[in-house]
Amino acid sequence: MKLSRRSHWLIILFLCCELVYLVSYPLVLKLFPSLTQTTILWIFTVLFLVSGLVLIALLASLVGQIQEEEKKEAMIEIYKIRNEQIYCQMKAEANMKKLSEKLQAILEETPSLNGLDRATVLLEQERDGLYRRFCFHPLINAILLNKSQVLQKNRIPFSVAAAVPAVLEVDSQAVLSVLFNLIDNAMEAVLKFPDPCKHPIELDLHVVGNFLIIAITNDVQDDSGLYTGKSSKSDPTGHGLGLSIIESACKKNNGWLHRAIRDGQCEFIAALAIKRKEEAC
Secondary structure, three states: OOOOHHHHHHHHHHHHHHHHHHHHHHHHHHHOOOOOHHHHHHHHHHHHHHHHHHHHHHHHHHHHHHHHHHHHHHHHHHHHHHHHHHHHHHHHHHHHHHHHHHHHHHHHHOOOHHHHHHHHHHHHHHHHHOOOOOOOOHHHHHHHHHHHHHHHHOOOOEEEEEEOOOOOOOOHHHHHHHHHHHHHHHHHHHOOOOOHHHOOEEEEEEEEOOEEEEEEEEEOOOOHHHOOOOOOOOOOOOOOHHHHHHHHHHHHOOOEEEEEEEOOEEEEEEEEEOOOHHHHO
16 A cells, blocks of 8 residues: 555654654753753653654554545446446347347247257256346346356356345445455355355345345355454465455444354354435435
């Protein structure tokens, strides 16, 4: 992360305050021997408070800059996902046109039950290449489309029940972070099994009151994915960050995160508060 000019100046100011605070005491005693201990104490108390205020301002500046960087990265990711969705829609339209032509040719060549059987087989073969709409919300639908393609490549069954309206005042960055990381964590857990295609991932999204509820269920071999920073990987570097990101996003959006394992199945339920209209303005 590149530091802003404000952060640079605050760092310089803080270092100067600390330098003055450390070096000036013997100089004050030498140059102003008539000063009382009480006066010297007040001078250095003021210097200490100034140094502390500068440090607080510096930390606030760095936190603000980190949040801005996170927002930029999230917006870039959202832009990529939506572009991918547009591409998938265009590709699906082309596939539908070709499929329609093939079906018409089959039915014309074999106008009987045999032709219908051939058409059914063709539909089954071409099903994965067709566009799928999971819900009306554009961002959530784009994320689910993106992740369903990744899971399909890894031979993991993926079922989705998403009842989310097209317009929903919820933090896009939080939705991206929570949904991405929940699905990624579930996929990592399922890929540990010898045959991932026998271990489906079930996802449910719906609105209850003022909350968007995201629930995901998948089979697990252990409970390493339940705890922040805990990992069963041989190289656990960075593992657990996904869970901490989910927790942080839920807390920032006045929500909560529930996690549990029952009968070899892991369940995560994340809640994100929906913004009221006056808050969204």
